[in-house]
Amino acid sequence: MPIEFTHVPGKTHPADASFFYDFVETATKLSLIEDAGFQKIVVDDPAGLLTNMDLAAQALDRTSSLVVVLTHWAGVIEPTVAARQLAALDAKSGGRLSLRMLSEPLNDDDAETRPIGHTVVWQRIDEYLVLLKRLWSNDRPFDHEGAFYSIKSGYVPRKGPHGAELTIRMGGQSGTALKVAGRHADVFELTPGSFDEIRQLMERVRSAAAEHGRASKVRFALPVRIRSEDNAAASCQKAADIAGPPAQIALSLLPYAALGIHEFMIVGVDRPREIATAGRETIALLRNSLARREADVPQPGAFASRVTGEARAPS
Template identity: 35%
Template sequence: MSRPHAVEFIGFLSHQEASEIQPASGPLVDKAYLGACARAQEHAGFDRALIAYHSAAPDGLQIAAHAAHETRRLGLLVAHRPGVVAPTVAARQFASLDHFSDGRAAINIVSGGNDAEQQRDGDFLGHDERYARTDEYLEVLKLAWTRSEPFDFDGRHYRVKGHVTQARPLQQPHIPIFFGGSSAAALEVAGKHADVFMMWGEPLAGIAEQIAAVRATAARHGRAEALRFSLSLRPILGATEDEAWARAERILDGVRGRLAAAKLAAKPAAAKSAGPQNEGSRRLLAYAERGEVLDSCLWTGITALTGAASGAAASTGIGGNSTALVGTPEQVADALLAYHRLGVSHFLVRGFEPLADAVAYGRELLPRVRARLAEPLPAEAFAAF
């Protein structure tokens, strides 16, 4: 019996060298660093790399175009915020990238979970209304990618009349759509439109709960079997378990130092009273309150320290994707395989030392997971499927 899905590994590309423990250095757009990271991840065996969206950051499509030029096989997953440009314009932009990259483009739809961040780009819609707009945005986007004849669209947020374009993607039927969000509004859009639903690193029970909820929503649209699932985690590896945990403590000290330098050291009472606006960060904080280590090796130390990047902490570059798997490569591979058995087919793994960790993952982690998946299933595992 075959396994439910092959595994896909997603890395991370940034316009300059920076992380939660390392302030940005070098030029704003560091072409040499970006190229080195893209080539390193391709060589390490990553299938794609995510390029994030932020209102203060350089344009992700142009970063992706440079990374495509520097590589031959690495897929480019570009985060994109609906509402910033018209969906027909975005459709042409991403279709163009798909052609220039020989069919390696993918889009990560980020509707937005922080009002202040949205307003910096002139977006003053509330949370649920943003997801209602995203629903229409994706309808138009997919029509523009797939229709060869002119089409009209008449919605609450978008109206299009007679749109037709030559710029349709190489990939058929359209560019893969990655989508995340833990609120009820987000799950509804995901069930209707997403090819891959993206989740942050929660314990196994939380991931099983999310997968079931999204599949139930997708079933209402006849898409229960169409969805795949991605999980974002921050592996911290060591030659021994003790070495891995010692490194985790050093990383925690580094994050604490950055927050203190920015005068944003987490104050638990204040963080709890204000709290993050997005449901995904609230879920991570709730798990952090249950314990510092969950399941076999899921570590919530940085989540607790930063308040899952609520409020001003997010401005330091410390995002909500803060839970880590800590251990030897074999222990972390075991943890990833446990998620895979729940139905996770994509793993976004990003280190706190981005370039060095990407190389280490390619040497020690990715091959282990793939080798284990290539082994025949033991008889007792058949019941899981």
């Protein structure tokens, strides 16, 4: 499966405004990101879910091929409302939307009826996703009475092109999080760590997914922060931290691709020059290297052992 690259907007400097602050400037950057070879862009603005949905709509309007990865939380809006809005976005974009579900503490109103805890948060996410999928696929209204949501005559008349198959992205490390991800996640966003820690987490995710017959259906994404002298102090999301010239960065990512990671979420590449360089050199070099090695090593498993022996994964 070809490696995909996702752009994760950050800040060029901690004092800078968010990536989406000035959408005229953002539109120019989106065009550069698309031309550079990125397939996806993450929308995760500090203003929260409703702003994310608006920014996602604008990003979809201003691009032709980029998949917009919309960061979402359960509990902010009701499932029926979210299902309609997300289906409309998916339809408007021609199927270029995916949903990135993050965990978030329950609010004070929830605390009055049940204790706030990690397990409860993930139980709510599980019920929320079950309802979204049901709303995206049902052909008639239905009622639901659950631990967190009550729905009467729930129905979404205008389905998106994906229907209930809209790509769901999740992450986490606890057994509870992995249990929910194993049931719902199409893409699992890995937590950066050592090479062995990442490999072990992938094995745990596959094991959780196997309980639902989905072990072979989960793809893996790894956040990678590309650091240079110009952006060494940049404020970015936590990610595997790689520095050096583009060729060295591409070589450093080869062992992860051999491990079975299908997607690199690139953080720290926000200036136009950085975006262009990442596309022209790092992304192109990595893709070309993978294509050559796959052509030379047709036997399953040989590619992984050969790459791991030639390139050392960054710590």
